[in-house]
């Protein structure tokens with residue numbers, strides 16, 4: 001019995017692994033395709049995607065059915081073996097003892113065997129459950145073996161007041177170990193109060209510069225300084241608290257408009273006055289107040305109730321609410337019409353009088369395809 005349970009347990013492990021992989025492929029496919037359903041429809045790709053879905057769903061169904069079948073087959077087999085053994089023992093005992101065994105001893109012998117079946121089956125079941133869960137456990141454990149790439153510096157300091165000087169010194173960077181160099185020996189010095197515009201071809205590495213500044217990645221070589229401090233010597237929370245980012249892909253989360261704008265204080269309690277001020281500055285107040293529940297309206301999954309331009313204005317308002325010392329707008333105004341862009345631009349100019357701003361497409365209404373980075377600093381510095 002032990003041999004059978006062991007052998008089938010190994011088989012169940014393989015079948016469960018296949019079922020887990022099939023379910024993971026199906027859910028990651030759905031995660032990817034459902035948010036892009038508009039694009040799929042616009043490209044008449046429904047039938048193609050349906051076929052792909054059917055293939056994945058069928059693979060998932062077959063793998064799950066295979067697992068269920070094997071899982072229900074094992075206890076039946078164990079039971080059959082057990083009863084076979086029981087019968088053999090009973091018949092053998094009768095033949096061998098031929099009257100030397102009395103009836104009560106026979107009954108107690110058979111009863112004890114019958115009582116044993118349940119614990120044996122339980123052990124078999126527990127073993128099967130373990131084998132079934134093993135692939136999932138392995139997948140989870142393999143996640144925990146990832147080493148964090150960020151090296152935590154125990155001597156890192158907090159940033160107090162940021163003047164806004166940003167310096168890239170001899171910075172080289174590549175994604176992965178063998179990828180091509182995205183940045184090579186790059187020097188860039190943005191002084192306090194100076195406006196610098198960065199433009200370059202698509203894929204030239206402009207967003208990468210921002211990622212390095214936020215320490216989402218560390219440079220392969222060279223250093224980046226804020227106000228003369230190497231950013232590796234700044235506590236990561238402090239660094240990111242001082243840098244506001246409105247990225248190319250606007251990210252809104254399911255929740256109220258206020259929660260999305262006051263995202264930074266979601267746990268601590270949102271300051272509604274600041275939310276309103278940020279929305280006004282980002283020219284988002286008008287359309288927010290026209291919503292049925294105003295700032296309490298739920299924005300839907302990924303902010304689905306808003307247009308692209310409205311989402312961008314909410315994202316800008318969120319960055320303004322954060323009140324960072326450095327504000328990065330990575331083509332943040334690309335989805336705005338010229339009127340809204342002008343409003344946002346005026347608001348930002350007003351805002352810049354009080355802080356440092358790094359931005360990529362400030363003048364995108366003039367050069368719509370040109371991304372920019374500019375840095376303005378607080379007059380007091």
Ligand SMILES: Nc1ncnc2c1ncn2[C@@H]1O[C@H](COP(=O)(O)OP(=O)(O)OP(=O)(O)O)[C@@H](O)[C@H]1O
Pocket residue numbers: 175176179182200201202203204205206207208209371
């Ligand atoms: N996570 C990543 N893994 C691997 N390569 C990446 C990754 N992100 C960007 N790259 C590559 O790095 C290069 C620079 O990308 P980056 O996003 O910085 O360009 P960009 O100048 O901002 O482009 P765009 O103006 O089109 O936004 C590109 O060749 C891109 O394919």
